[in-house]
Amino acid sequence: MKPKNLSEIPKAYNPSDAEGKWYKYWYDHNLYHSEVDETKVPYTIVIPPPNITGILHIGHILNNTLQDIYIRYKRMMGFNACWVPGIDHASIATEAKVVAMLKEKGIDKKDLTREEFLKYCYEWKEKYGGIIFQQLRKLGVSCDWQRERFTMDEHYYRKVIEAFVKLYKEGYIYRGYRMVNWDPASKSAISDEEVFYKEVKGHLWHIKYPVKGTNEFLVVATTRPETMLGDTAVAVNPNDERYKHLIGKTVTLPIVGREIPVIADEYVDMEFGTGAVKVTPAHDVNDYEMGLRHNLEMINIFNEEASTNENAPEEFRNLDRYEARKKVVKKLEELGFLLKTEDYTHKVGYSQRGNVPIEPYLSEQWFMKMDELAKPALEVVLDGKIKFHPEHWIKTYEHWMTNIRDWCISRQLWWGHRIPVWYHKETGEIYCEVDPPADIENWTQDEDVLDTWASSWLWAQDVFTNERDQRYYYPTDLLVTAPDIIFFWVARMIIAGMHFMKEIPFKDVYFTSTVRDTQGRKMSKSLGNSPDPLDLIEEYGADALRFTMTYISPLGQDVHFSNEMVEIGRNFANKIWNAGRFLLMNAQNIEIKPDLADKHIDFTDRWIISRFNRTLKEFTDAIDNFEVNAASKILYSYVWNDFCDWYVELSKERLYKGSDEEKSAVLTRALKLYGEMLKMVHPFMPFITEEIWQLLDSRKEGESISIEEFPKYDEQKIDSAAEKETEFLQGIITAIRNIRGELNIPPSKNINVYLKSGETTEGQIRYIKALVKADKIEAGAGLLKPKASASSVVKECEIFVPLEGLIDLDKERGRIEKEIERISKSLEGVKKKLSNENFVSKAPADVVEREKAKQKDWETALEKLESIYNDLKG
Structure with missing residues (x-):
């Protein structure tokens, strides 16, 4: 190792100088591109594709840092590392963005053809779709950018369509009327997983339903009185003595006047409310199930934007659902059917994308049968062929997979993978193939597109555009993802892999922590507690942010984050820089001689070499066991404490006072050890390690620490005796420094030290004298305690520091x-x-x-x- 001749190495590390420079270097030299190489073992990661509408947030920082740590680590370990980047077309989110953009231009989507609208979508994608990748580059991700994929690419699009056709012909895909979650904002069905619940303060209205031929009323309580316009029954529990005599009778539906039956169903909770419930099969999931059981009429009273349609009485038509609610309540009051109104707090389902209350809605959709498809995907996780980290997510996965429902895969949008089904204009015949029918003019294609997740479930297998790549890189090795998409994506990718590839899609799944603020609240723009990662990178540097996120993120536990915490990573970067600068500045005057690296070795050298190998073993074990947080702490302890605080300080005695040959040997060895340490740090902090690595040597163009060989553990270099001797030395030095601090002995004053012990050696005394500023050190088993001296004990060594003349x-x-x-x-x-x-x-x-x-x-x-x-x- 031959350090560059540097007239001056900057006193402080400046991330902004290094980061752009080295990312361009890596990119220009194409260091992270992977090609099939049968002589090497592949290690593959596919990036969880961010939405093209997305921008970088703090959760992305953790997720992508973890992926980059593994891909850099495995690359340095000799694997053919391939990290495939890509973005998702995000049907609902993107369409909403484009519709909003068009609105600003005075254009209504309704006035456009499908082709015209899609043209605007692609224009939007070209302008905004790659923003998050530009941002991720600032984090230092070592993706194979030549393999960048998009879920609407021609190759991937065809694979999605092929999968649909195959499943349709195998009988797994069907079309039918079912209850779905309807998003009135996007005017599309959404999945259960795309619904989140808010606590809402509302009302509970108690409504009287007259029992035909009697003076009785059945009272029902509801939070959605507008849906009564579509009621087709009132249900009671068959065991409820209060209502047994009414079962089989009919009631008159207030306002509407329609007669509807009183049915008995054990679903009804006798203890809740009045014990009688209105049944609206077209607008409530549980009512829908009762409707099927009792063969009830299903009356849909809403249009796709959740306004009332022609099935409502005339005076209630074409009203927004909440306007209809007000009008229905007012009418019930006028007619004497409203018994009472109570304040009521309850949970209401909202669309994640539209951020409006969803409407349970009876709709004709495309569905995928999941029971049989899910079984092999459950088995491979329970059998351990796919490992979850942390393991407790297996139970969550198992519960969902064993209770899986048919998947609604159609969306009423234009942006996305259009369903490959055509209907004959005259006969109504259905045609389902990858390519359109030859006589296309006689056919009409289905208007719907596929749920976004029904395309990204093929991600692990079909990001590879030819069979050779797919055979080599698939199955992939690691998926790093947030746990909130375990059902959206993880489960479905495993299902797809097992069905289409007959093989698991990945071997390990690392579920990241949820990042919260210091009050325990989830990061959110609306709460104003979510920092902009680019601001943090600008202030602290990418390496500081990367390291901090791993240092504070225990596997399986939430992360409590504040901006100030990034000081952990910045201080660590500065520590690394200062140690490197010290060694490199000395190298301007001391000759580096590789042939002296094994000469003039004392117990402190054997100690640091032993500590390095112990640390390397602990570090690689932690990484291999997906304990990244533990690995960061192991790394931190070795770098900060062992190398910087102790070894560099101990080396100064010989660097300043040794012979020329001893100086060369000590510095050559220290720089070599420092370089090996940088390799260990590199996956966590790529920029600063590259910056210093390039200062260590005059390297050839295109070389980088990121493609160097990772250090290998050498058990033969573990030296317990040297570790014990150095720990004893450290204990004595620390004890004497504590005495200085406790008694306020000025740093400028030298002291005398007496060591009552038979174990201290000349080598130890040499270091003690240098590191505690001692004029004289006396050691021996028979020493007596000097008058007026401070004392301490380390193991069996008594330490005395005479205080006369040092302090008053x-x-x-x-x-x-x-x-x-x-x-x-x-x-x-x-x-x-x-x-x-x-x-x-x-x-x-x-x-x-x-x-x-x-x-x-x-x-x-x-x-x-x-x-x-x-x-x-x-």
Whole structure:
């Protein structure tokens, strides 16, 4: 290793100088492109495709940092690493963006043909669709950009259509009327997983339904009185004594006047409300199931935008659902059918995309039968062929897969993969093929497109555009994803892999943590607690943000994040930089001689080499077991404590006072170890490690630390004796430094040290003398404690530091006496409080614990002060 001749290495690392420069270098030299190479084992990751509408958020930072750590690590380990990037067309979200854009231009989607609208969609995609990838480059992701994919690419589009046709012909796909979640904003069906629930303050209206031929009323309570216009029954529990005599009778539907039956169904909860429920099969999921059981008429009273249609009485038609609600309530009141209105807080389903309340809606849609398809996909997870990290997600997966429902795969949109079904204009015959019918003029294609997830479920297999690539790279190795799409995407990809490829799509799934703020709230733009990652990168640097996110993110636990936490990563980067700068600056005056790397080795060299190999073993074990958080802490401890705080400091004694040959040997070895350490840090912090790596040597064009070989663990270099000897040395130095700090001995003053021990060596004494600023060190088993000296004990070594002439002993004794008096009074007060049973039993538990902690801390401090005071008495 031959460091560049640098007249001056910057005192501080400047991320903004390094990051753009090195990303361009990696990209220009095409370092991360992968081609099939049968001599190498592939390691493949496919990026969870972000929506083309997306921009970078803090969750993306964690997710993509984890992926980049693994792809860089495996690349350096010798695998043919391939990280495929791509974006998803995001049907609903993109169509909404394009419709909004057109509205600003004064254009209504209704006035456009499908082809015209799609042209605008592609224009929008070209302008905005790649923003998130430009942002991810700032994070340092080492994707294979030559393999960038889009779910609407010609190859991928055809694969999606082929999958539909295959499943249709196998009988898994069918069209039928079913209850769906309807999003009135996008005017499309959405899946259960795309519905989130909000607590809403509303009302519970109690409505009287007259029983025909009697003076009785059946009272039902509802939060959606407008849907009564589509009621086709009232249901009671067959075991409810209050209503047994009414079962089989009919009631008159208020306002509408239609007679509807009173039915018995065990679904009805006798304890809830009045024990009688209105049944609207076309507008409630549970009512729909009752409607099927009792062969009830299903009356849809809403249009696709959730306004009332021609099935409502004339005076209630063409009203928004909430306007219809007001009008229905008012009418019921006028007619005397409204018994009472109560305030009522309940959960209402909202569309994730449209952010409006969904409407349960009876609609003709395309569905996929899931029972049989799900079985092999469940087995491979339960059998451990696909491993989940953390494992507890297996139970969640198993529950969903064993209770899986048919999948509504159609969406009433134009942007997306259009369903490959044509209907003959005269005969009504259905044609389902990849290519359109030859006599296309006689056919009409289905208007719907596929659910976005019904395309991205093929992602792991069909991002590869030829059979050779697919055979080589599939199955992929690792999927890193958020747990909230375990059903949307993870489960469905496994189903697709098992059905179409007869093979799992990936071997490991790493479920990332949910990032929350320090109050435990999920990051959200609406709450204003979600930082812009690009601002954080600008302020702290990408490496600092990457490292911090892994350092604070335990596997399977939520992350509590604040901007200030990125100081962890920035300080770590500075520590690495300062150590490298020190070594490189010394290399301007000391010759680096590789042939001396194994010369002039003492116990501290054997210690750091041993610690490096132990750390390397612990680090690689943690990474291989998907314990990235643990790996970051292992790395941090070695770099900060072992190498920077101790080894670099210990090396100064020989670098400053050794012979020329010893200096060369020490610096050559330190730089070599530093370079190996940089390789270990690189997957976490690619930019700073590249910046320093390039300073270490005059390298050929196109070379990079990212394609260097990762260090290999060498058990033969584990030296427990050297570790024990150095730990003993560190203990003594730390104890003496503590004495200096506790007694306020000025840093400018040298001290004398007495070590009562038979174990200290000349080598240790040499380092102690240098690192604690000692004029004289005496060591021996028979030493007596000098007068007026501070003392400490490390293992069996007693340490004495004479204080005469270093400090004003009387003044220091007086200061300590006052401190002992102050702490004693405080301790007496807290003991009194804790001996009061009334306080202990009535005060909050955390308050009591704080008082106990105070007592413990003050007792420890008092013990220490009394010991120091006794030393000062001589």
